[in-house]
Amino acid sequence: MIRSFACERMLPLLALMLALALSPFALAADPGGAKEQAQRQLTQPGNNAPFYRDVREGANPYQTTQVRGVETNILVQPSGQTWRELRPPISLTGGLLIAVALLAVFAFYWWRGPIGMHDPATGKLIKRFSDAERFTHWTVAISVCILGITGLVISFGKVILLPVIGYTLFSWLAILSKNLHNFVAPVFFCALPVMIVLFIRDNFPERGDLKWVLSFGGLFSKSGLESPSGRFNFGEKVLFWWMATILGVVLCASGAVLLFPNFAQGRELMQTANIVHLVCAMVMIFLASFHIYLGTIGTKGAYEGMRTGYVDETWAKEHHLLWYEAVKAGKARQHFADDAPVEVKTQIAEAIKA
Numbered sequence: 001m002i003r004s005f006a007c008e009r010m011l012p013l014l015a016l017m018l019a020l021a022l023s024p025f026a027l028a029a030d031p032g033g034a035k036e037q038a039q040r041q042l043t044q045p046g047n048n049a050p051f052y053r054d055v056r057e058g059a060n061p062y063q064t065t066q067v068r069g070v071e072t073n074i075l076v077q078p079s080g081q082t083w084r085e086l087r088p089p090i091s092l093t094g095g096l097l098i099a100v101a102l103l104a105v106f107a108f109y110w111w112r113g114p115i116g117m118h119d120p121a122t123g124k125l126i127k128r129f130s131d132a133e134r135f136t137h138w139t140v141a142i143s144v145c146i147l148g149i150t151g152l153v154i155s156f157g158k159v160i161l162l163p164v165i166g167y168t169l170f171s172w173l174a175i176l177s178k179n180l181h182n183f184v185a186p187v188f189f190c191a192l193p194v195m196i197v198l199f200i201r202d203n204f205p206e207r208g209d210l211k212w213v214l215s216f217g218g219l220f221s222k223s224g225l226e227s228p229s230g231r232f233n234f235g236e237k238v239l240f241w242w243m244a245t246i247l248g249v250v251l252c253a254s255g256a257v258l259l260f261p262n263f264a265q266g267r268e269l270m271q272t273a274n275i276v277h278l279v280c281a282m283v284m285i286f287l288a289s290f291h292i293y294l295g296t297i298g299t300k301g302a303y304e305g306m307r308t309g310y311v312d313e314t315w316a317k318e319h320h321l322l323w324y325e326a327v328k329a330g331k332a333r334q335h336f337a338d339d340a341p342v343e344v345k346t347q348i349a350e351a352i353k354a
């Protein structure tokens with residue numbers, strides 16, 4: 001009785017173990033999974049899973065495509081599924097990161113307000129940025145803003161905008177965004193290397209950087225006094241290396257792979273480029289939010305400096321003391337400018353008044 005019970009239980013188990021052990025031989029003897037597929041049709045008609053599994057694994061020796069090139073005979077591309085699964089969580093994380101940046105900027109503005117000056121302006125101006133620096137900076141800045149906004153419409157528009165503005169309007173907006181993104185990208189591509197060359201020499205580590213880091217530039221200090229820095233402070237340097245150099249270059253390279261698909265790159269390379277582009281774009285927008293805030297309403301007189309090229313002597317002393325001393329000693333490339341136009345003087349005085 002006990003014996004027959006054990007046999008009843010054990011036999012199917014042994015059969016299963018034997019089948020598993022022999023399955024590699026069975027598969028080897030069944031290239032392309034034709035037999036397995038035929039058997040599956042008997043038990044589950046219409047279920048083509050074994051066939052497509054073999055196609056995906058490239059095990060089917062009979063698969064063929066009309067496409068010639070890197071995609072020859074790739075009927076189903078397995079990494080396409082990985083890409084499809086990776087994209088939504090990455091977009092979501094990026095979207096949350098941008099929301100965190102906007103909240104942080106808003107909270108900082110609410111807590112500290114615009115960073116002003118402690119001493120009154122003297123009216124003596126220093127030429128802080130050359131015309132070439134300003135032109136290049138604004139070309140990059142405007143193109144990044146257009147690329148960022150259109151990129152966000154492309155990434156999140158379907159989820160956020162479509163339910164609100166409807167199909168007709170969203171369709172126009174999406175087409176406009178895509179074309180703007182494609183045509184503005186080459187402008188960024190050309191201006192970025194020029195900006196890197198123009199600004200790189202003032203973004204290397206120097207005296208005062210460590211002190212700036214340790215006090216976080218005085219951004220959170222009660223006195224509101226900033227740590228002395230050179231032409232650019234440590235925070236600006238970090239943004240230069242990350243935003244303009246590393247992320248900018250990777251965005252250009254991955255964007256070029258996506259923008260010009262006619263250089264024999266396969267789907268796998270384009271999927272990788274798409275993920276890299278997405279991650280870098282989200283981090284870029286995250287960092288740019290802080291830079292744009294501090295370069296506009298966050299610091300009085302900073303925007304006017306980049307717009308006109310001039311800053312007041314007191315502004316220079318309070319924000320970049322080491323650079324100001326170098327200018328005064330005639331050791332910097334920048335110099336005092338007595339010939340600044342009157343309207344520029346008025347604009348700067350207006351911007352930095354308490």
Ligand code: HEM
Nearest residue numbers: 140141144199232236237240243244292295302303305306
């Ligand atoms: C609307 C967008 C932007 C605004 C309003 C803005 C504003 C400013 C301002 C006011 C300065 C001068 C800061 C100072 O005098 O110390 C500056 C510097 C600079 N900005 Fe922007 N900016 C914008 C976008 C960008 C973008 C997208 C990039 C790079 C991808 C960028 C890269 C730089 C660089 C490299 C500097 C010089 C500081 C350094 O080299 O460390 N800016 N920006």
